[in-house]
Amino acid sequence: MQNNTSDLPKKNLLSAQVDLSKFNADDFRLATDDEKKQQDVMGESTTFFKDGMRRLMKNPLAVGSLIILFLIIAGIVIIPKVCPYTYSQIVTVNGTRDKRANNLAPFEYSKLETQYMQKSGEKLFPHILGTDSLGRDYFIRVVYGTRVSLSVGVVAAIMVLIIGLIYGSVAGYFGGTVDLVMMRIVDIIYSLPDMLIIILLSVVLNERITPYIEGTALAKLGANMISMFLVFGLLYWVSMARLIRGQILSIKNNEYVLAARCIGTSNVKILLRHIIPNCLSVIIITTALQVPSAIFTESYLSFLGLGVSAPLTSLGSLANSAREGLQSYPHRLIVPAVLICLIVLALNLLGDGLRDAFDSKLN
Amino acid sequence: MAKYIIKRVILAILSILIVSAITFFVMELIPGGPFNKEKATSAQAQAVLEERYNLDKPVQVQYVLYMRNILHGDWGVSLKTGRDIWNNITSKFAVSARLGGTAAILAIIVGLILGSLAALTRNKWPDRLIVFFTTLATAMPSFVLATLLLLVFCLQLRLIPVWSPKNPNYILPIIALSLYPMAYVTRLAKTSMLDALGQDYIRTAKAKGVSTIKVIFLHALRNALIPVITYVGPMVAYILTGSMVVENIFTIGGLGTEFVTSITNRDYPTIMAVTLFLAILMVIANLLTDIAYKLVDPRITFN
Numbered sequence: 001m002q003n004n005t006s007d008l009p010k011k012n013l014l015s016a017q018v019d020l021s022k023f024n025a026d027d028f029r030l031a032t033d034d035e036k037k038q039q040d041v042m043g044e045s046t047t048f049f050k051d052g053m054r055r056l057m058k059n060p061l062a063v064g065s066l067i068i069l070f071l072i073i074a075g076i077v078i079i080p081k082v083c084p085y086t087y088s089q090i091v092t093v094n095g096t097r098d099k100r101a102n103n104l105a106p107f108e109y110s111k112l113e114t115q116y117m118q119k120s121g122e123k124l125f126p127h128i129l130g131t132d133s134l135g136r137d138y139f140i141r142v143v144y145g146t147r148v149s150l151s152v153g154v155v156a157a158i159m160v161l162i163i164g165l166i167y168g169s170v171a172g173y174f175g176g177t178v179d180l181v182m183m184r185i186v187d188i189i190y191s192l193p194d195m196l197i198i199i200l201l202s203v204v205l206n207e208r209i210t211p212y213i214e215g216t217a218l219a220k221l222g223a224n225m226i227s228m229f230l231v232f233g234l235l236y237w238v239s240m241a242r243l244i245r246g247q248i249l250s251i252k253n254n255e256y257v258l259a260a261r262c263i264g265t266s267n268v269k270i271l272l273r274h275i276i277p278n279c280l281s282v283i284i285i286t287t288a289l290q291v292p293s294a295i296f297t298e299s300y301l302s303f304l305g306l307g308v309s310a311p312l313t314s315l316g317s318l319a320n321s322a323r324e325g326l327q328s329y330p331h332r333l334i335v336p337a338v339l340i341c342l343i344v345l346a347l348n349l350l351g352d353g354l355r356d357a358f359d360s361k362l363n
Numbered sequence: 364m365a366k367y368i369i370k371r372v373i374l375a376i377l378s379i380l381i382v383s384a385i386t387f388f389v390m391e392l393i394p395g396g397p398f399n400k401e402k403a404t405s406a407q408a409q410a411v412l413e414e415r416y417n418l419d420k421p422v423q424v425q426y427v428l429y430m431r432n433i434l435h436g437d438w439g440v441s442l443k444t445g446r447d448i449w450n451n452i453t454s455k456f457a458v459s460a461r462l463g464g465t466a467a468i469l470a471i472i473v474g475l476i477l478g479s480l481a482a483l484t485r486n487k488w489p490d491r492l493i494v495f496f497t498t499l500a501t502a503m504p505s506f507v508l509a510t511l512l513l514l515v516f517c518l519q520l521r522l523i524p525v526w527s528p529k530n531p532n533y534i535l536p537i538i539a540l541s542l543y544p545m546a547y548v549t550r551l552a553k554t555s556m557l558d559a560l561g562q563d564y565i566r567t568a569k570a571k572g573v574s575t576i577k578v579i580f581l582h583a584l585r586n587a588l589i590p591v592i593t594y595v596g597p598m599v600a601y602i603l604t605g606s607m608v609v610e611n612i613f614t615i616g617g618l619g620t621e622f623v624t625s626i627t628n629r630d631y632p633t634i635m636a637v638t639l640f641l642a643i644l645m646v647i648a649n650l651l652t653d654i655a656y657k658l659v660d661p662r663i664t665f666n
Binding site: 187188191192193195196197199200201203204205207208292296299300303304305306316319322323326327330333334337340341342344345348349 | 374375377378381382385386389390392393498499501502503504506507510511513514518519600604607608612622623626627629634635638641642645646649
């Protein structure tokens with residue numbers, strides 16, 4: 001291409017031909033290696049999960065909640081290993097039970113402990129939140145209470161996830177009469193007042209289960225906890241099942257499902273390989289938001305005295321027992337109450353963040 | 364419409380029946396009978412008593428008899444006090460209804476105002492402030508809020524006297540009960556208000572020169588109300604269950620306290636009766652909510 005643009009015929013006004021007079025020879029030189037490199041795609045290929053996590057990490061509220069949750073989880077794992085006290089044991093000094101170590105203020109030592117420290121010169125681990133009315137270290141009880149509350153939330157969410165996922169996918173995938181019958185059952189369970197039934201079942205199952213679990217590993221968990229899980233498993237999965245069914249109904253009409261069916265893939269494989277991975281975002285978000293709601297329910301039941309059995313404790317039952325000495329020891333209420341709020345708040349914000357991060361693909 | 368209402372009523376009756384069946388058969392599971400005492404009754408006396416209270420009949424017959432008694436207003440007697448449960452429930456419920464009703468109305472009105480305000484001042488400081496408080500309020504269980512309020516205002520600051528029948532002060536319990544639903548209504552109202560404000564008819568109204576106040580109240584708010592209506596049913600359920608702990612904390616002698624006491628006392632007939640009573644209330648609230656929702660907006664179909 002030479003620089004003789006003036007030789008070219010004048011461009012017709014209506015012609016779609018490229019007007020060469022606007023270019024010069026430089027525009028048509030081959031790109032150098034350096035320039036070619038600029039065109040290379042720098043980002044690595046991303047997966048669904050990575051992409052969502054990247055977006056989640058950009059959300060300051062979600063990251064903040066993740067940090068708080070991480071700190072709490074680290075605390076409940078590490079502290080019981082460091083702290084010499086246990087949640088069920090009355091403060092013991094040098095092998096003898098210190099009966100007067102009850103109702104200590106934060107960082108206060110009992111008489112016996114002070115004497116022991118003066119005599120041996122050894123420094124005892126401080127009672128960071130004092131002791132309760134029975135002389136048990138309150139700080140470690142709060143730590144164990146957080147443990148119990150969080151694990152109830154997580155276990156309940158997983159149970160709800162499993163039951164809801166199986167029920168919802170079967171109803172959605174097979175459709176027709178199966179769907180109709182299964183969804184009517186869901187409708188009925190959905191219209192039942194769940195909290196009342198939970199209370200009722202907790203009251204009764206408690207009486208009923210106790211003789212059966214005595215002496216087994218479940219006994220430590222207590223009949224109340226088992227009945228709580230039973231009720232979660234019986235009632236709480238319905239909204240999850242509904243959501244998943246709705247997702248599957250819309251996904252199963254996609255061409256790739258039809259293609260998979262054409263080459264003779266089994267139903268189970270289609271569900272597991274093609275359909276469920278595509279409603280993963282809904283599953284992640286709903287499960288994440290199920291945890292705080294289960295913690296809410298557990299603390300509520302514990303507050304009514306239907307929660308974990310003593311000496312095990314949860315944040316709700318700690319708050320409940322703190323009501324007795326409310327005026328004299330307000331910190332015993334405030335600490336578990338603030339922890340419940342903090343955990344639920346962090347989980348809620350994390351759930352919202354997950355929704356923003358993972359659901360944007362659907363929108 | 365009529366078909367929908369009939370369908371909905373049938374579902375409501377069905378769920379009441381199921382709740383009653385669950386309550387009844389679950390109560391049957393409890394070991395021991397009402398006449399099991401430390402001092403054994405003679406076999407003859409036991410038989411007479413069982414016949415008198417139909418306890419010798421099969422369980423399903425007992426259930427039918429129980430339901431017939433319920434429908435006749437005979438809800439049994441309390442194991443602890445020996446008083447008639449139905450009279451007890453109705454008198455206690457009057458207190459709870461006043462408390463819960465005020466809390467519900469407050470939650471809806473304040474929630475609507477805050478939600479509309481947040482929508483109108485989107486991304487400005489009033490909106491951010493409201494969002495902050497609603498997020499906080501939804502993370503706080505009612506019992507935590509109630510105990511903290513009691514601690515701060517009654518015990519520490521002594522601004523409000525502790526509740527007593529002679530000197531009833533409903534402010535704190537109402538706040539404790541209504542904060543969570545209020546936050547929820549605020550969120551709902553904000554989203555639907557934002558949605559309504561973006562609609563064509565709002566633009567048309569503005570273009571015609573309708574004043575901003577009229578646009579907001581006559582055009583936007585009316586449509587923003589619809590999603591709030593759907594929340595009324597769940598809100599009633601929340602307030603009824605929430606009032607159990609809140610009443611208990613403030614020592615208000617309502618149905619909630621009655622329920623908690625009956626749980627602690629293992630007073631089974633009362634537990635059963637109160638559960639059934641509250642369940643019926645909740646189911647009716649849900650039924651009315653659904654019907655109202657459909658009446659307000661005829662575009663809605665439930666398919």
